[in-house]
Amino acid sequence: MGIFQIGRTAYAAPEWETVSAGSAEWALHAVADDAAMGLLDxxxxxxxxxxxxxxxSKLPSRYQPATNADADVESGHAPCWTAALNELRVAYAELTPYAREEIDRVAPSYIGLATHYRGGFATPTLPDDSAILARDNFGDTGGLKVPHVHYTDHFAIRWGSSFEFADTSITVEDLGEYLEDAWDLFVNDQGYARPYQSNDYYLDVYVGNSGSGSPGIGGGAAAYVTFYDVSSRDIFDSMNYMVIQKGVFSYGDYTREVVGHEFYHMIQFGAGIAHDCYDYMYTAASEGSAWAAEASAVWAEDEASPDSNFWVGFVSEAQNYPELSIMYFGGSLHYGRSLFFDYIDERHGGEEAIYALWNECHASILDSADALLRDQGTSLHAMFPKYALANFFGDYLEGDLFPTAPLHTQFDDYPLEFVAGEDLGDDVPENFAANYLRFAPDSGNQLSFHIEGADRVGGR
Structure with a gap:
């Protein structure tokens, strides 16, 4: 049991939630960095x-924990695979046949990477009740014919024989209640479109690693949302499903947060379609919105479970790296950028504004945010410095739960010549990022500044 400190409150983190140097999240971050530097094609x-x-185990040694033992990062919240899977799915169609074949060797078919390449449907496992049968026959359930199922109004919860809810702190009825509460919140109250095909079919929710052919989940992940392998249909006629790590169910409030996060991903895959928009989730990898998919899903956790605060672990880590772009995707930082959505929620229109970000027709979430703000007489570039200051001062409704962004340097001796590009070194802020310098007056409580340079350098 790991303990991490957040503000004034200590939370206990289950061991399986620890994000280590050998975990999927760490390796994905390292691979992304090497690809960005041109070291990987x-x-x-x-x-x-x-x-x-x-x-x-197939990763080269530079991505293995034995060679990166000092890179362990303990987080207060297990990661979600949804954006990482979606990024891989988007890239898959453009890969060479060799690369697709190698990925097919290791990626189980049930995650639907090869949506446009594999053919056919397996025969699904159906219940005996004829009233339910018609809503339970969508998915390509080859390999997913698990023996146990519990139905709610909109969901089919499925698990294998090596798992029992009796061994956890919640019941299957509790899980069903959390799922239906998330549906009521985001579909009925906030007005998002129903997930694909859910008018006619149950949304499948699997207990991962529960045996009997249930979907696998590893890498320290809590859950993910993906598609059935449905190459005989267009992806817009497909249907997504949820997989939750069985260890999640040891913590009731945490389960409610995870359900809110993952159901919001189901919402994201369909957001905008009703408004004739091409979904951000399909363009996330190329348009820089993958961070937003995860960050806004963390925002959704607090919406779904306002009395629990496991999400704070993500924010606490992200606050330590203000110099990295808000669009940075790696480690756990993109989850902690949920403060961007909190800022818009609290100052620029509430939940309706977050809805608009996902349902307007723009090239990326940041473009959508800029359009929203321009309708309010401001802009993203005008808002961002204020957002950065809110991060520094913890100026949020729940700002006392997480640390403020760190001060980089305080200056006390003058006169002073400071060249940001030289004196900040690797900490020069990226695009849509910040750093914090404090200038303390030496006498008379007055300071004079002479600043030279372009207003914007390299897009910053």
Missing amino acids: RDTAAIYRAYALFAP
């Missing part, structure tokens, strides 16, 4: 991403 980077998610 597109095919190799995609193969290594698949290895990180499904076959970590």
